[in-house]
Amino acid sequence: MEGYWGFLALLVSALLMGFLAVVFSLIWVLHYREGLGWDGTALEFNWHPVLMVTGFVFIQGIAIIVYRLPWTWKCSKLLMKSIHAGLNAIAAILAVISLVAVFDFHNTMNIPNMYSLHSWVGLIAVIYYILQLFLGFFVFLLPWAPLSLRSFLMPIHVYSGLLLFGTVIVTVLMGVTEKLIFVLKDPAYSSFPPEGIFTNTLGLLIVVFGALIFWIVTRPQWKRPKEPNSIxxxxxxxxxxxxxxxxxxxxxxxxxxxxxxxxxxxxxxxxxxxxxxxxx
CATH class of the missing domain: 1.10.287 (Helix Hairpins)
Structure with a gap:
């Protein structure tokens, strides 16, 4: 691989940023938001940011760059495709569970659903992500689709994956800000309380993680070599x-x-x- 040590440094940095984002989301809900539960209260809602950051941000980011890992280039393409699909499936399951937690909390507390831009974009992203997952499974993982169809859909599949990843990061940042505005009243969010500063740091970690993933996946010199039979x-x-x-x-x-x-x-x-x- 050209620029191997640069790739390794960026990869380690991305994994560190993503792992810290997951840890920060847990600290936020456990220390500042009273913990986790599944009883229709705010404790159930707290699963939403934790699962979204863990699945839709961190695991999805790993799924995007899994083909770029040079240690896997000697593995069969079918194995790597299965790992890619499996990671995306885990991310989708966690996202769906997080949505169930939000709707259950809103319905229990008589809070209206789907009124904010965050909820609109978030639900569209989840639906689009699941459709992308099924498309990848039936067209690219299973050997049924003709080569011409796979060749036509490949650029769309790659573009959609990057678009979804960027959209998810923006949606998470909107959700974090919306939550802080709702819950930080005394002291107010505008007065720089510790929770606000801590959670803003979480947002910065997510942004840096996303930027590193985008850089890694868009460098042509780090692309997985073509298979001999493809050539x-x-x-x-x-x-x-x-x-x-x-x-x-x-x-x-x-x-x-x-x-x-x-x-x-x-x-x-x-x-x-x-x-x-x-x-x-």
Missing amino acids: LLQSNGGAAEGPLAINTGNIDRADSELNSEAVARKRNFTLDEAGQRSTM
Whole structure:
């Protein structure tokens, strides 16, 4: 990998920022917001920021860059695609649970639902995320979709993933600010109370984490190399697929075997061509 040590430094920094964001969200609800529960009170609502930061921010960020880890480039594409899909599925489950906690709290306390911009954007993001997950599963993970369809949808899939990740970060920041304005009355949020400063720091950690993830995933020199059979397909006129695409042929074949097969085909082609020239 080109710039390996730079990549490693950014990766460690991103993981540290994401882990600290999860820890800060837990400290916020356990120390400042009286803890967690599932009884329809504010304790149940507290699951919402914790699960959103853990699943929709931290785990989704890891799922985005999992293909960029050079230690996984020798793993089969099917394995990496399964890990990518599994992480996104975990993030989606945590997001749905966090929504259930919010609606249950609002209904118990007779608070109106879906009146804020935060709730509108958040619900759209969750629905879009689940649709993206199902699209990825049925089109890219299972070997049923034709190559042309996968090639067409790949740029849309990648763009949608980055769009969702950025939208989720913005939505979380809106939600944190909205919550602080509601609960910080005495002392007021505008008077810089300790809880406000602490939670603003949480927001900064999320922003830095998102920025690092975006930088890592958009550097072309850190992209997973193409599979040998994908290169052969492209040379034969087939559509080349992106880093998240499913390989055609035997997906479980080891990369070393694929490399050997490609070299052997090239050698045989050269020998055949030399033989034809000698008989002319």
